[in-house]
Amino acid sequence: MSYMDEASIDEITQGWLTRNGINSCLFCGFQTENGVVYQHQGLLFEAAKRMSVHITEAHQSAAAALLAMDRRYTGLTQVQQEVLVHLQASSTDKQTAAKMGIAEATVRSHRFKLKEKEKQAKLFLALMAQKPEREKLVPYHEGAVMRDERYAVTEAEAEKILDTYLKEGREGPLSSFPRKEKRKLVLLRHLAEQFEPQRTYEEKEINEHLKQKYDDFVTLRRYLIEYGFLDRSRDGSSYWVKHTRPAPQDF
Structure with missing residues (x-):
């Protein structure tokens, strides 16, 4: 999630x-x-x-x-990102200009543009809050490698896809594995949600779980990696839910 x-x-x-x-x-x-x-x-x-x-x-x-x-999430340019880093550090325009190798006037210009961006964001949020309610789309997962309308799916569509391919119930095996991207992503998301965030799994644990879901568990494992649901160590010995880490231990 x-x-x-x-x-x-x-x-x-x-x-x-x-x-x-x-x-x-x-x-x-x-x-x-x-x-x-x-x-x-x-x-x-x-x-x-x-x-x-x-x-x-x-x-x-x-x-x-x-x-x-990643800047695709923040919508910032690299220069804007750098300016904000220095602003967060309470650097003056002069200090920021020196660190970035640009003129003070350029720093002030970027600060102005960021302020305008903030105002626009507030107005955009206000507009979005007033839009008519429509069917909710299933949000992209953190590791999503494809983010466009081709992969958008409503919650109702997702439920229908799960019903089609999980004939024995949500915890049961897949009856088949689809070729269409939307269907594939819905099923991969469902499988990924069965793994605990912050936990590291051995490869054999991943394999054993996926074997219960589909005969070709190797394909499932490969797609879970390729589509950004799971990540693994370089030697392939350990796996985890992408963009989560094992929680630090408290002693």
């Missing part, structure tokens, strides 16, 4: 969201549970504070993690 897709502006700003008492980091999937006290580096933390510490230790800050994201 893509936590970023369902997070509010405030949640993106802090770097995590809370759903059903579970706090999830938007950048790596690390989780804490409300009501649980966590021991970390000799100190005790409540769930929200432990998550805040994680954001600082693992990502420096939510702003730093957002700026480190």
